[in-house]
Amino acid sequence: MHSEDLFFQAFIYLMAAVLSVPFAKRLGLGSVLGYLIAGVIIGPFVLGLVGEQQDDVMHFAEFGVVMMLFLIGLELRPSLLWQMRGPILGLGGLQVAVTTGAIALIALLVGLPWTMALAIGMILALSSTAIVLQTLNEKGLMRTEAGQASFSVLLFQDIAVIPMLALLPLLEMGQTAIGPHTAVLVATAEASGGLPAWQRTLLVMGAVGGIIVVGRFLMRPVFRFIADTRLREMFTATALLLVIGITLIMQMVGLSPALGTFVAGVVLADNEYRHELETDIEPFKGLLLGLFFISVGASIDFNVLARQPLLILDLVIGLMLLKGLVLLALGRFFRQSLSQNLLFAMALAQGGEFCFVLFSFAQQSRVLPTTITAPLVVVVALSMALTPLVMIANERLVQPRFVSQGEQREPDTIDDGETPVIVAGFGRFGQIVNRLLVANGIQTTVLDHDPATIDLLRQFGHKVFYGDSSRIELLYAAGAAEAKLFVMAIDDVERSLQTIDLVKQHFPHLKILARAIDRRHAYELLRRDVAVVERETFESALSLGAEALKLLGFRAYHAHRAARIFRHHDIKAMREMAEIEADMPKLVAKSQQLAADLKEVLQSDSFDLPREVDQAWDTTALKKYGA
Amino acid sequence: MTPSNRILVLFAHPALNKSRINSQLVRAIADLEGVTLHDLYEEYPDFHIDVKREQQLLIDHDIVVWQHPFYWYSSPAILKEWQDLVLEHGFAYGHEGTALQGKKCLSAISTGGSQQAYQRDGYNYYTIGELLTPFAQTARLCGMNYLPPFVVHGTHQLLDGPEISDRAQDYRTLIQALRDNQINWAALPGLTQLNQDLSQVLLAPEVAPHA
Numbered sequence: 001m002h003s004e005d006l007f008f009q010a011f012i013y014l015m016a017a018v019l020s021v022p023f024a025k026r027l028g029l030g031s032v033l034g035y036l037i038a039g040v041i042i043g044p045f046v047l048g049l050v051g052e053q054q055d056d057v058m059h060f061a062e063f064g065v066v067m068m069l070f071l072i073g074l075e076l077r078p079s080l081l082w083q084m085r086g087p088i089l090g091l092g093g094l095q096v097a098v099t100t101g102a103i104a105l106i107a108l109l110v111g112l113p114w115t116m117a118l119a120i121g122m123i124l125a126l127s128s129t130a131i132v133l134q135t136l137n138e139k140g141l142m143r144t145e146a147g148q149a150s151f152s153v154l155l156f157q158d159i160a161v162i163p164m165l166a167l168l169p170l171l172e173m174g175q176t177a178i179g180p181h182t183a184v185l186v187a188t189a190e191a192s193g194g195l196p197a198w199q200r201t202l203l204v205m206g207a208v209g210g211i212i213v214v215g216r217f218l219m220r221p222v223f224r225f226i227a228d229t230r231l232r233e234m235f236t237a238t239a240l241l242l243v244i245g246i247t248l249i250m251q252m253v254g255l256s257p258a259l260g261t262f263v264a265g266v267v268l269a270d271n272e273y274r275h276e277l278e279t280d281i282e283p284f285k286g287l288l289l290g291l292f293f294i295s296v297g298a299s300i301d302f303n304v305l306a307r308q309p310l311l312i313l314d315l316v317i318g319l320m321l322l323k324g325l326v327l328l329a330l331g332r333f334f335r336q337s338l339s340q341n342l343l344f345a346m347a348l349a350q351g352g353e354f355c356f357v358l359f360s361f362a363q364q365s366r367v368l369p370t371t372i373t374a375p376l377v378v379v380v381a382l383s384m385a386l387t388p389l390v391m392i393a394n395e396r397l398v399q400p401r402f403v404s405q406g407e408q409r410e411p412d413t414i415d416d417g418e419t420p421v422i423v424a425g426f427g428r429f430g431q432i433v434n435r436l437l438v439a440n441g442i443q444t445t446v447l448d449h450d451p452a453t454i455d456l457l458r459q460f461g462h463k464v465f466y467g468d469s470s471r472i473e474l475l476y477a478a479g480a481a482e483a484k485l486f487v488m489a490i491d492d493v494e495r496s497l498q499t500i501d502l503v504k505q506h507f508p509h510l511k512i513l514a515r516a517i518d519r520r521h522a523y524e525l526l527r528r529d530v531a532v533v534e535r536e537t538f539e540s541a542l543s544l545g546a547e548a549l550k551l552l553g554f555r556a557y558h559a560h561r562a563a564r565i566f567r568h569h570d571i572k573a574m575r576e577m578a579e580i581e582a583d584m585p586k587l588v589a590k591s592q593q594l595a596a597d598l599k600e601v602l603q604s605d606s607f608d609l610p611r612e613v614d615q616a617w618d619t620t621a622l623k624k625y626g627a
Numbered sequence: 628m629t630p631s632n633r634i635l636v637l638f639a640h641p642a643l644n645k646s647r648i649n650s651q652l653v654r655a656i657a658d659l660e661g662v663t664l665h666d667l668y669e670e671y672p673d674f675h676i677d678v679k680r681e682q683q684l685l686i687d688h689d690i691v692v693w694q695h696p697f698y699w700y701s702s703p704a705i706l707k708e709w710q711d712l713v714l715e716h717g718f719a720y721g722h723e724g725t726a727l728q729g730k731k732c733l734s735a736i737s738t739g740g741s742q743q744a745y746q747r748d749g750y751n752y753y754t755i756g757e758l759l760t761p762f763a764q765t766a767r768l769c770g771m772n773y774l775p776p777f778v779v780h781g782t783h784q785l786l787d788g789p790e791i792s793d794r795a796q797d798y799r800t801l802i803q804a805l806r807d808n809q810i811n812w813a814a815l816p817g818l819t820q821l822n823q824d825l826s827q828v829l830l831a832p833e834v835a836p837h838a
Contacts, residue, residue: 564675
């Protein structure tokens with residue numbers, strides 16, 4: 001491909017996405033549908049702007065799914081995954097088995113041989129991880145009962161692809177060599193294909209074990225080393241290197257890269273660089289998934305559809321109905337409430353991206369003829385495209401009926417570690433704040449960008465993450481959308497203000513408590529209407545001042561009260577001066593301003609402090625009246 | 628009917644999160660119009676009481692309620708601090724100290740021991756009335772009319788959920804009646820406790836105690 005050609009293609013895809021996704025979003029259709037529509041429009045049957053490289057683009061874009069599973073893994077600590085083993089194996093296993101059986105039975109009834117029937121059943125039992133998770137996430141439904149159940153089923157399906165790949169060639173119609181297959185999502189075990197079974201098993205176990213060991217023990221120092229360079233792009237490069245490296249290894253040993261990166265994600269889930277990894281991979285994942293959805297849209301073969309429109313339509317409706325009914329039955333069996341069960345069934349009723357891969361694999365393995373795979377690929381693509389619409393219908397027409405019956409949203413089943421407080425900056429200041437909170441049983445998420453601090457604090461069991469808190473994506477990753485308080489404790493005035501502006505803009509619900517470096521910083525914070533502003537040296541200087549008074553012979557309580565009264569007046573004066581300050585022309589040189597500040601401070605002290613201290617217990621007034 | 632009274636409830640409880648009685652009592656009156664609930668420990672966690680502000684609050688109200696648990700036969704420390712600082716000479720007492728003249732003052736307290744414990748043969752020996760003498764005299768010196776106290780007894784042993792909410796409802800009824808002047812003022816001097824028999828205290832029969 002020439003580079004102009006590449007740029008032209010990139011231009012087309014980006015243009016399609018930028019034009020259609022915001023509109024789809026605005027119309028309440030969700031981004032997935034936007035991408036799909038964009039794909040149809042630029043595809044060969046409308047504008048014909050993209051054509052022959054479509055398959056390559058799609059395979060490349062499947063990498064987005066791999067990244068998505070890595071990110072999902074990052075959110076799931078091993079213990080949480082273990083807790084979910086029941087739904088994954090039970091619900092997921094039954095869904096694949098029952099749906100395969102049901103579809104195969106229908107295929108048998110229409111007269112296909114059992115090998116084809118079984119192959120079609122297995123392939124169509126799969127759902128679309130990409131579309132379902134993206135849609136559920138966008139609608140904020142991931143943490144519902146149905147969201148968790150969907151996730152469990154999808155995870156099982158992603159694992160089930162591997163034995164399916166092994167099984168498909170055994171169903172083939174005649175003996176023919178299988179050509180190399182280049183999908184990213186699954187590898188055909190070309191590399192290890194010649195080895196006996198036990199060696200392949202060892203190889204697979206070795207690869208997974210390797211990921212776990214490396215992720216657990218080697219990645220921390222590597223991340224630390226990279227973070228020490230303080231080059232943001234190096235961290236991004238490392239994160240990408242990690243995901244791509246795992247993909248390659250998985251392809252070599254014939255495992256699903258999606259599964260491999262998922263495992264790597266889970267292993268890294270309690271790593272302190274987790275949020276930074278999320279932040280770095282997220283945009284790539286988003287773009288690649290978008291590209292993937294576009295290519296699904298562009299791949300819908302309207303010729304096939306035009307030739308047998310009724311058959312295709314029947315198949316699409318039949319497929320979604322059948323899958324949905326199986327899911328409903330299983331959900332009921334697993335005691336989901338009806339509203340959640342409906343969501344679960346509608347979410348997973350489509351075919352998935354693995355279907356494309358498996359159909360082409362089955363075709364190459366001569367299990368299924370093109371006359372069968374071609375229409376089925378269209379059916380799968382259409383069912384995927386319909387899913388966001390079905391979900392919208394569910395959201396607008398079905399779910400509202402349940403609200404009136406007083407059914408409430410189910411409690412979250414996954415504690416994904418979001419905390420009510422985010423502490424940005426874990427230096428001299430932030431750590432005292434954090435220690436006080438933790439000592440009182442409050443969970444916090446701490447962000448800091450100094451690797452040395454992080455390592456030390458982690459040894460003492462603090463929950464600290466590496467990252468620059470002025471990056472909005474990192475704040476999202478740290479759970480700012482769910483937190484209640486944001487403690488800004490970094491020692492850099494500019495970054496502190498910049499971050500607070502960002503936080504106020506993106507998370508208006510967060511109450512901000514800020515450390516002020518000096519008075520000028522405090523004024524800026526006060527003008528930003530920050531809930532709590534505390535000058536970093538003020539309270540400790542007051543304490544020291546009170547100690548000085550004591551050494552000069554003041555009684556301890558007198559000195560204490562004097563400090564309290566001083567504090568009261570000073571805070572009041574600061575708030576007043578912050579308002580005056582706002583009107584001052586900014587042209588005055590900074591040194592002049594500082595001098596002026598000091599003068600103002602001193603003037604504000606000119607009231608009679610000593611008298612005020614003891615006024616309450618003063619008996620002179622009594623003596624005067626002789627009472 | 629005389630115009631309604633504005634009521635200032637000066638509430639002192641150092642650990643409200645552990646309180647069973649006072650938290651309910653406070654909740655029972657929190658939404659009442661014309662009643663200012665002033666939580667001293669919440670306002671002044673470092674005991675740095677804003678004297679001028681407190682005095683203004685007193686001036687702005689007609690009835691002052693000291694609501695607190697009865698710790699060591701007295702109030703939690705902050706209410707004593709409040710009295711020491713806010714009831715200044717020249718404001719609350721003395722020749723020019725007439726700011727509180729004619730106002731009414733009520734103690735609303737909860738005690739761990741039962742009513743039987745607060746008599747000569749009980750382990751507390753003195754009666755509630757005797758033990759509240761410093762509060763009564765403080766009010767008297769400030770020219771305020773000290774009403775018989777509202778007392779919730781025996782918080783240690785008895786008082787399950789419904790009992791507590793009955794007391795809370797009584798408290799609400801009384802505070803409402805005080806606010807609306809629906810009190811048989813003439814009957815009060817003979818009473819040891821304001822809530823020993825609400826029917827004697829309340830004027831309007833339609834303002835029934837907890838029905």
